[in-house]
Amino acid sequence: AQSVTQLGSHVSVSEGALVLLRCNYSSSVPPYLFWYVQYPNQGLQLLLKYTTGATLVKGINGFEAEFKKSETSFHLTKPSAHMSDAAEYFCAVSHNNAGNMLTFGGGTRLMVKP
């Protein structure tokens, strides 16, 4: 069984500040991990994914995430927030690379203050 916990349903940062969105997972098999972003009135867009290999993964729009097996975490970061980053972010886990049957976290709404 798999599960994902995202700490903080709402996160507010100032423009230019560090963004840190937390994700912890549980999985009985080696996990494949994903971050999706949902802008208002749009679908889910893949930001980045971890499958195997390098544990620091870079994605689109300057985001990156680090897989830490010992902490069962896959936190999403961005050094400097931009107003356009305001959206809902979902962490998800799967047991294969293709994203078959994704199990999602509850989502974190990121707000960026000017």
Added chain:
Amino acid sequence: EPEVTQTPSHQVTQMGQEVILRCVPISNHLYFYWYRQILGQKVEFLVSFYNNEISEKSEIFDDQFSVERPDGSNFTLKIRSTKLEDSAMYFCASHNRNTEAFFGQGTRLTVV
């Protein structure tokens, strides 16, 4: 850039009515999914579909739900007799063997 297309964007239906949500996956994709998100809750897996049959389904996907790929392009989700608790955003997704899932924009279903 290819995308997953869902129609309609918003559907309002009366309780007990049948509703069909439509999706056009990316054309060369082989794996298809439906997920739903009740307002304020997690995105939940409903069903996956491959090679013209259901490959996995969740507990949510009971006898009231069915999926179909009636032709080479559409992938539909039917709810036979809608309940108030079926109100949610329904997302379709598709992928190929070694790609991540691509999601549509969703259909907001409101049951009144």
